Amino acid sequence: MNRKxxxxxxxxxxxxxxxxxxxLIEVVASKEGHTFELADALAGGVAIDAxxxxxxxxxxxxxxxxxxxxxxxxGGPKWDHLPVDQKPERGLLGLRSGLELFANLRPAILFSxxxxxxxxxxxxxxxxxxxxxxxLTGGIYFGEPRGVEVIxxxxxxxxxxxxTEHEIRRIARAAFDLARKRNRRLCSVDKANVLEVTQLWxxxxxxxxxxxSDVELTHQLxxxxxxxxxxxxxxxxxxxxxxxxxxxxxxxxxMLTGSLGMLPSASLDAHGKGMYEPVHGTAPDIAGxxxxxxxxxxxxxxxxxxxxxxxxxxxxxxxxxVEAVLDQGLRTRDILPEGSxxxxxxxxxxMTQAVIDAYGx
Ligand code: IPM
Ligand code: MG
Numbered sequence: 001m002n003r004k005x006x007x008x009x010x011x012x013x014x015x016x017x018x019x020x021x022x023x024l025i026e027v028v029a030s031k032e033g034h035t036f037e038l039a040d041a042l043a044g045g046v047a048i049d050a051x052x053x054x055x056x057x058x059x060x061x062x063x064x065x066x067x068x069x070x071x072x073x074x075g076g077p078k079w080d081h082l083p084v085d086q087k088p089e090r091g092l093l094g095l096r097s098g099l100e101l102f103a104n105l106r107p108a109i110l111f112s113x114x115x116x117x118x119x120x121x122x123x124x125x126x127x128x129x130x131x132x133x134x135x136l137t138g139g140i141y142f143g144e145p146r147g148v149e150v151i152x153x154x155x156x157x158x159x160x161x162x163x164t165e166h167e168i169r170r171i172a173r174a175a176f177d178l179a180r181k182r183n184r185r186l187c188s189v190d191k192a193n194v195l196e197v198t199q200l201w202x203x204x205x206x207x208x209x210x211x212x213s214d215v216e217l218t219h220q221l222x223x224x225x226x227x228x229x230x231x232x233x234x235x236x237x238x239x240x241x242x243x244x245x246x247x248x249x250x251x252x253x254x255m256l257t258g259s260l261g262m263l264p265s266a267s268l269d270a271h272g273k274g275m276y277e278p279v280h281g282t283a284p285d286i287a288g289x290x291x292x293x294x295x296x297x298x299x300x301x302x303x304x305x306x307x308x309x310x311x312x313x314x315x316x317x318x319x320x321x322v323e324a325v326l327d328q329g330l331r332t333r334d335i336l337p338e339g340s341x342x343x344x345x346x347x348x349x350x351m352t353q354a355v356i357d358a359y360g361x
Contacts, residue, residue, distance in 0.1 A: 012076050044075060074091055102170060116337045138242070186240060264297070290347035293332040
């Protein structure tokens with residue numbers, strides 16, 4: 001297999017993690033007998049500094065030409081003063097919409113080795129394995145009109161929360177298909193008691209459900225869903241929701257697993273092309289100090305093998321290598337509970353190397 005991967009390191013801890021994780025991809029390629037052609041490109045704050053825009057046209061073109069994109073993270077305090085439409089995050093949103101990556105898969109799996117790192121009691125999270133399917137190219141993130149205007153000497157900010165039927169239908173189908181491969185339970189999250197757009201969401205999800213009589217569908221309002229996620233998270237199998245609610249609920253789900261540093265994600269188009277990125281951000285406070293946890297990015301590479309390259313065995317071997325290093329007691333600082341014994345704190349480089357060694361590289 002000869003496939004192209006575009007690496008976009010971005011800002012903050014993104015570049016230092018990707019420097020190491022790229023070596024894992026090379027080891028995977030040589031060990032499994034595949035060729036992954038790696039190229040890189042700028043997006044986010046570094047692209048603003050170098051090219052004056054968070055998403056240079058060349059980056060989007062390269063991303064379109066690649067089979068998969070591996071992204072670090074974008075953003076940071078250096079660019080906070082910029083208007084919203086020029087911030088680093090706009091580069092990420094432009095990639096998502098430019099590549100039509102409407103289905104964002106965010107699995108929250110608790111590795112048993114990390115049960116003590118969760119802020120919840122271990123019996124509430126032990127064995128947790130849920131999948132959040134977030135709509136990624138629509139909703140209030142992209143709705144028009146948007147802006148800040150001045151009316152009668154007062155500023156007025158506005159965004160538009162909009163979904164068309166076909167956008168809801170395709171994300172619902174993606175979520176039902178994924179639920180079919182898991183425990184066949186899907187919970188759709190909306191705010192149908194207040195927002196018309198999410199009443200339509202609920203109606204369309206119910207229509208799609210008729211094609212999936214083997215999957216049990218439930219609905220929850222987003223405020224209740226947030227509460228249920230911390231009260232009894234194991235009631236969920238697959239959650240499907242819109243862009244904004246998915247952003248919020250996936251951070252909650254991430255924290256159940258001990259650390260945002262553990263959560264991978266896949267953003268897929270209708271044809272299996274994908275962009276893979278950790279759910280965590282740029283963590284500017286620890287950037288450049290070899291403290292960042294590379295496991296979310298490594299697990300994102302595993303998702304790339306599974307969803308874009310259709311290599312589930314390779315994905316499983318990468319995931320097993322992550323389990324192995326956790327079994328060895330290696331921990332980056334974010335997953336090292338205070339006062340714990342028998343664990344060894346390691347940095348980004350050593351953690352990645354340990355995964356490579358466990359993989360057999
Ligand atoms: C995420 C992030 C992004 C989002 C930001 C960086 C634009 O929070 O991927 O969850 O809001 O989608
Ligand atoms: Mg987020």
